[in-house]
Amino acid sequence: MALSDLRIRTARPREKPYKLTDGGGLYLFVQPGGSKLWRMKYRFLGKEKLLSIGRYPEIGLARARKEQLAARELLVDGRDPSAAKQMERDKKLAEHARTFRALTEEFLKKQEKEGRATSTLKKNRWVLDMALAEALWGEGRLDPGDAAWTLRHARVLGLDLKARVVVL
Secondary structure (H helix, E strand, C coil): CCCCCCHHCCCCCCCEEEEEEEEEEEEEEEECCCCCEEEEEEEEEEEEEEEEEECCCCCCHHHHHHHHHHHHHHHHEEEECEEEEEEEHHHHHHHHHHHHHHHHHHHHHHHHHCCCCCHHHHHHHHHHHHHHHHHHCCCCHHHHHHHHHHHHHHCCCCCCCCCHHCCC
């Protein structure tokens, strides 16, 4: 039986997580804490896999069904939807990292023109490279909070970095 928006909105958390199925492998996973997550179960190369589509209500029923159809099309073409989603995420991350790299280079050139000491420039380059490496190979994201974390830890290590780095 296909899901309706009313059924989704009235779904209440229980002691244990449960699923509201829509068909074709698409279901809404309702967790005890109250969050509702769209997921799609499928098989690829003989293995059962799970594709996370997103949270309800950010992603409504109609959009979840569109995402499911797109994933099904990838399966028909012989491609793994999870791998395709990961490749897209990696592509966006690499694009973001290139932007971050350009900003760090611009920042370091500015500091060099201002006459900063060579040791200061080396320390700043090291910290910014560390932040970039974390973005590329760590959790896969880089935001102002990550830059602030890097600055705090650099301060703990005894590096005297200015908060201007966060403004990048």
